[in-house]
Amino acid sequence: MKPILSKADILLFILIAVIAVSGMILLSGSGGAQTAVIRQNGQIVKEVQLDADQSFWIGSVRFEVKSGSIRFAESNCAGQECVHAGWLSSPGSSMACLPNRISVTLSGKSEVDAIAE
């Protein structure tokens, strides 16, 4: 008697399961290192993994990535509030340089949906 599932069926099933599970992990953004999404004027201009230390410029702002955190290291703005804001590391958190209209948001879910301030 032929089995209900052939070897090929089982292989196909495993393949679909692997694709589905990896898809879910990728979409939920919880796999691997944390990602920082950088926007300028509301548009995403760079996505950077925080697992490698680096430094780069977006417009008049220099970002620094170190030990899984990111910060505004330099900015040409008058108030320097972005530079004083310090390092960003907790999942789902964000900060911005208002005069330059540049923001950075970390991937992942925070314990809160928003912060009133």
Next chain:
Amino acid sequence: MKKRSSVVPALTAVLSLLLCSCTPAEKTSETFALDTICTQQVIGINADAAVSEVNENLTRITRELSMNEGSYVYAANHSAPEPAAVSDEAARLIAEALRYADETDGAFDPAIGAISTLWDITGSPRVPSDDEIADALPFTDYHNVTVSGNAVTIAKKGTLLDLGGIAKGYAADLAVQIYQKYGVGSAILNLGGNVCVYGKKTDGSDFRIGLRDPLGAENEYAAIISVSNTSVVTSGVYERFFESGGKTYHHLFDPKTGRPADNGLLAVTVVCESSAKADALSTALFVMGLEKGLVFAEHEDGVEAVFITDDRYVYVTSGLEDNIRITDEAYTLKS
């Protein structure tokens, strides 16, 4: 063969469903308007259209209701003592602002412009002299402003309307109408820390809103409140401030003294379905101080409030007691 062909599609279907259920139609957006960063997270089939329409309105409100040249507020301020013709919307919002000014006995005053421009916190901040403040105070009085139809009259020239304490709230109220129009499921709108939540989260639970730790850094919060279909607006000393001669000056001016309110409060949060009211009252309650502010909030229907003092006590109105959780042990809940 017949049996086999039904099993594989069934398994595939179940897996596809699993995958789909993890990705509801969510639209996120970030834009700069109202002198701050404005973000939206909207879930629903028409999320795209709703988000765009909200963003267009944020830009329009900034243009029409700021103090900048070309706005209706600018027109009213510069045609004084003659009336200025403004839009229906501007007339309605100015009338609403004057009503909150009346209800709070001037603790919220939309005619704060002479004082706010003197300190210029958002531009080139400086500490004005006593004489300068004394000279500006007679012009800091909402009684000098009247609305009749589409005409706004500032009877005393030099009095300056400044809707900065209510415009973000109004924008959020307008956004809620747009979310309703498009039938979106749920939304979080964050206008520079003024948070407005529409509906509940997709899992049916309340939104969890952190209340900024007034003594901590950005992204740090002292407590979490659980809410749905409402606005959460905070006025705090850590926002829009400057330092001079070793002293810190924040943007929450007491209209009676012309100086930043200095009463031991670090932050006041108002929870209210009307975001404009939450916006105006967060400033007013801060200016009133803890005792008067708590009494006022308790007596106001549909208004809840949280007060954080400089000795790290958190006071809440009775309606919020069951919905707040202190998350930073440096703070103590009092009720």
